[in-house]
Each structure stands twice: as structure tokens, then as C-alpha cells.
Amino acid sequence: MPNTHLLVGHGAHRVIALHGWFGHAGGWGPLTQHLNGRDFSYAFMDQRGYGGMRGSGGPYTVEQIAQDALALADHLGWQRFSLIGHSMGGSAIQQVLAAAPGRVRALVAITPVSAAGVPFDEQGWQLFTAAGSDPAARRGIIDFTTGNRLTGTWLDAMVASTQAHADAEAVAGYLPSWANTAFVDKVQGQPLPVLVLPGEHDPALGEAACRATWMQHYPQAQLHVLRNAGHYPMDETPVILATEIERFLAGVPA
Numbered sequence: 001m002p003n004t005h006l007l008v009g010h011g012a013h014r015v016i017a018l019h020g021w022f023g024h025a026g027g028w029g030p031l032t033q034h035l036n037g038r039d040f041s042y043a044f045m046d047q048r049g050y051g052g053m054r055g056s057g058g059p060y061t062v063e064q065i066a067q068d069a070l071a072l073a074d075h076l077g078w079q080r081f082s083l084i085g086h087s088m089g090g091s092a093i094q095q096v097l098a099a100a101p102g103r104v105r106a107l108v109a110i111t112p113v114s115a116a117g118v119p120f121d122e123q124g125w126q127l128f129t130a131a132g133s134d135p136a137a138r139r140g141i142i143d144f145t146t147g148n149r150l151t152g153t154w155l156d157a158m159v160a161s162t163q164a165h166a167d168a169e170a171v172a173g174y175l176p177s178w179a180n181t182a183f184v185d186k187v188q189g190q191p192l193p194v195l196v197l198p199g200e201h202d203p204a205l206g207e208a209a210c211r212a213t214w215m216q217h218y219p220q221a222q223l224h225v226l227r228n229a230g231h232y233p234m235d236e237t238p239v240i241l242a243t244e245i246e247r248f249l250a251g252v253p254a
Helices: 029-034 062-076 088-099 122-130 135-145 152-165 168-180 207-212 238-250
Strands: 005-008 013-018 040-045 081-086 104-110 194-197 221-223
Touching: 013 062, 013 088, 013 238, 029 238, 040 062, 062 088, 062 168, 081 088, 088 104, 088 168, 104 238, 122 135, 122 168, 135 152, 194 238, 207 221
Parallel strands: 013 040, 013 081, 081 104, 104 194, 194 221
Antiparallel strands: 005 040
């Protein structure tokens, strides 16, 4: 059986969306309400250990996420498709590209981890490692990556969501994979269309980080900074995010 997933739309352009470290298939905020289901078909997939895949066990790696995404595409009968990846999902969509380049039409990378991984200092690594089991660490990470500017009510809801929809062992298990896995040589120079969407208020995976990685890796990449957003534009600026995604995908060759 394929990974659990949420289907939105019935259009000819097929898109698989891979969530971030604290996400799940149903955790894309209001974004799904603003998508064009006439022209696009979206499959929002649960990674192992998240959402409907809680209790599934690992392996908790970005390579496994990619294999599960390809298995989902096979199940849906989707030979070619575009990919959306948020944060950790940004690494995973590139693993799909590395594994099956002929099947991928385009990439949309939202506040994304690059194929070079993410460098951490010792303090940052300790904080992110603690997030596997510590809700306060998760809250601190979400607050920091959205620029320490959003209401505590939303932060608390985000922490409650990640606790309810993710196995602690999965959160802990995926961290070394997305942070420490470097595979630039497997994707660099691929000529497919790529849209990179960093958030204006994301200090970790913002514009500078994306220009130093994604924009160097893909010759056809374009970058648009999402204003008034941090690391979670699907919650912070969902209408603008949907508009940017679909404006780009509408121009992707069949």
C-alpha cells in the first residue's frame, strides 16, 4: 500500500507535495483551500512516522521519502509529475529527481533544505536534537525560523499539531538525514524548471542560503522571496504562496 496522502483537485498537471520536519499531509495550513483543482491534481503525502503513517517505523531518511513518493506516483498512475517540497521536503524532492529524473517536470522548493544539507553550530545542533522529544525545543525552533514575530497562540497550535501528528522517533530520526546528507553531485546542472521560495523572515533557510545553494545547483532556477513570511508561508501567507506556485507551474512544459 502507498503512504497515506491527501488528494486535492483533478487537473491534468500532477503534483506531489512533501512536507517538512514538523508537518504532515494535512498540515499545510490554509494553502490547500486556495489551490486550482481544475488544472492541477495535488497529492500531499505523509512521510513515514507522520500523519496516517504514524507507527509505520522507518527508515527515517530523505532517500526513503523519495522512494515512497515514487511508489505513490505509481499507485496513482502518474508517470510524470511536478514536486513541491517544504523545508525537509526540499531535500526529499531532490532525492526523487536523483532517483527518477525522467519523471520529474519541475521542482517548487518552499523555505527548503538544499542538496548540500544544513550546517549547524553546536548550540543549534543541540536544540534541534532536543526537538525529537521536547515540545519547548520545537516551539523555540518554530519561533526562531519565523523571525520571533508571530503570536504565541499560533506557536502553541503548531507545537500541538506536530506532537499529535508525528512520532517522536521519526522527528529525531529524520534530522541527521536531512541535515547531514549532501548529494549535490547527483542533481547539479539538471535543466528542469525550479522555483525557490524563501521567506523574508526565515533566518535559517532564507534568501541568502537559497542563493548560495539552490541557485548554484540548477541553471534554470528562479527565486522569489515571500514577503511577510518566515519558514511557514503555508500558514503565514497562503494565498500568495498558492499564487506563486501555480503561476510557475502553469508555465512548465508538458
